[in-house]
Amino acid sequence: MTLGIVMLVHDSLHRTKQVARHWTAAGCPVVLHVDSSVSQPVFAGFRSALSGNPLIRFSDRHRCEWGTWGIVQATQAASELMLEAFPQVRHVYLASGTCLPLRPVSDLVTYLDARPRTDFIESVTAAEVPWTVGGLDRERFTLRFPFSWKRNRRLFDRYVALQRKLGLSRRLPPRLVPHLGSQWWCLTRQTLSAILQDPERPAYDRYFAKAWIPDESYFQSMVRLYSSDIESRSLTLSKFDFQGKPHVFYDDHLQLLRQSDCFVARKIWPRAEELYRAFLTDDDSRCTMAEPNPGRIDKVFAAAVTRRTKGRPGLRMQSRLPSPHWDGARTNGPYTMFQGFDALFAEFGSWLAKQTGARVHGRLFAPDRVQFAGGEPVIDGALSDNAAARDYDPAGFLSNLIWNTRGSYQCFQFGPEDRQAILKDIARDANARLVIVSGAWAIPLFLSNASFGDLRSRAARLQQIERDQIDLLRVWNTKADVQIRSLTDFIAAPMEFLRPQLDLIAPGAGRALAEVPRMVDLTGFGQFVQNLRNQGMQPYLIGDFPLNGAAQTRSDRPHQPYAIH
Structure with a gap:
């Protein structure tokens, strides 16, 4: 099989087992990275449940905390194992434990086989990224971020303020142009090998280890040094709200997900029984060979953002109190x-x-x-x-x-x-x-x-x-x-x-x-x-x-x- 799947997992392990078996049933090898914050007994039971599958491997474990270097380390470790253990793999697809295939695996394999040298990764220069919300743009590359934004918010903010006050700024490594994009990519063996085997990788790793949210910039920047054919888009459907938080898909999103024609979607609610039952099938009758078109459902998400921020004029309810900074009319009629x-x-x-x-x-x-x-x-x-x-x-x-x-x-x-x-x-x-x-x-x-x-x-x-x-x-x-x-x-x-x-x-x-x-x-x-x-x-x-x-x-x-x- 020419497609390998790397999965980053930290919870909902029962769903991860279902999806991993679905990938391997279609002949795709899977390398799993399980967050080190998952307890050893839970991890041992999870590994034992999948141990009989020859197409599944487990990489070394790292702590994957949001916005930190550990997520990139986990991706590197799992990708290296994938390239070493499965030499027939030509494309490596990065997914999470909450990702769900929306189309038959054979559909995705055929699509990638027709594009054997194409890397699918969202990669946009940092100066032109419009979607950063409540965060840092270029400063995420020029300042140091040794403190966790989630666990040590006060230290994080104070250290950023101190660096700004003192005028501190890090120098970018040679040849590197900062790019940002979705964490979820699909890279060719050639490009991924070049990134992981670069003699200058230790210097690049040291630099990105102190950047903020490096999982959205490391591979997105490094791929520009080695890829000869980049499609700057992700094959994974992932949507974010106006606060930068990912949308979660539930059972009532079934038809919406089908309309997107995307190969994989994130983030799926672990108890969305109907979604897992509908999509975890190898029914070839669902093969469409259509180009992924997430834009087809963009208007639905745009309407959701408008409803979330603007609401219905004049409607005040327990689940949403309008903000005076968002709302125009304070009432619903004259x-x-x-x-x-x-x-x-x-x-x-x-x-x-x-x-x-x-x-x-x-x-x-x-x-x-x-x-x-x-x-x-x-x-x-x-x-x-x-x-x-x-x-x-x-x-x-x-x-x-x-x-x-x-x-x-x-x-x-x-x-x-x-x-x-x-x-x-x-x-x-x-x-x-x-x-x-x-x-x-x-x-x-x-x-x-x-x-x-x-x-x-x-x-x-x-x-x-x-x-x-x-x-x-x-x-x-x-x-x-x-x-x-x-x-x-x-x-x-x-x-x-x-x-x-x-x-x-x-x-x-x-x-x-x-x-x-x-x-x-x-x-x-x-x-x-x-x-x-x-x-x-x-x-x-x-x-x-x-x-x-x-x-x-x-x-x-x-x-x-x-x-x-």
Whole structure:
């Protein structure tokens, strides 16, 4: 047989036995390297179970810790044994104990026999590698890494920082151009022998022994010195997520793996019974002679990465809490926040619901309780009107409300008296529409019977809160649709401002308006505003409200000025 398999094994030994026997049943010799961290009794039992197979050998054991030189040592030892013990082997295929052949072995052998001098190894210059995640690019070759990244993270980071501070840098060996790529390759005997028997190998080994993650760079760089025909790709299907962690294939990936036409896949879940049962067969009817095409399923993995990082807009769940740095929309659909309208219009919520068909809530973020539409204590998704539960995670509360009520447009009231923490999230939500009449907080004060000294103090506090709101909404990264009018400007032409908002909620609602909301009586409000000025407060967010109250005259005859027939 012209194909030999080197397998690096560290766990799931029962699956390794299955796969090793599958390779040898097709006539392919197998050399196994078992991580030295596997206990001696377990190793002895594993070796004994395979001892009767003449095509299986065991190489010297090394400790294979992620990112360290031991993995390359293990690969060297197993490859040397393969070349020595099986002289008929022309290609050596490197695999792991979690790799699984996807096509008949004869298919792979025929494919390689047609390319007897071709080396299949992903080998890309370090400067052009786009897939390094959270790691080092060229510095992995110029700095020293004597400490384990997994076991001694603090020492690892501190030593890297020290080398950078001192300007230390290692010189690359002559002729060596750093390359990176997948650990899983298939090399010809000629190329692999040249790498392992190079007189300068001790110098190269000393250099790579202090590099970081050398299993992704040693053979990928060395092959460039000796190979005459390189296919810079791996014949093993291995996919990684956005954090650089390998995707694990499960039983429900069966059809996806078949579509790839790849010869081998990694990393297979050890308990994926259906995958092992489906692929560990020599059924020649599965021979396709097709070129491996992992790109055929790339769109599935791209969609998975998008779902993992972006999620479904507005969906918060136990298995995935969206990151504010990844997500665009904070909710899954559009909604509108009205500020100041419940102070201006009597029964504004019921009127808006009648005109648009939307579900109109009261003050969702009132300090004492959540004011759901209709006064309900609990609504869709078991959302409670308990203020403490809402305030534990205001953004999650709003996101869940919009998600749970999807299919129905949601509106709610807001004001300076409410809990303000949510406004930052609303401002960053592309689905949010904010319709604000600034200064409307003064109307309830005007209509109250409190002492004027108290009213002035409350007015100053509410104006400052609203000023902070407006400043927050006018920053560059606000994604919400924000419409603001001063109270004076709004009263002068209320429906000119409100009608377009109705059309956004329910297209055509503004044009088909049959009745208008009833505005509260503002007789004497102008004098109230002047009194605030006289007491030393400047109610600038209200606008230049006339002293004689002429600004509200048009509200005395509501049907003529706003009605559209």
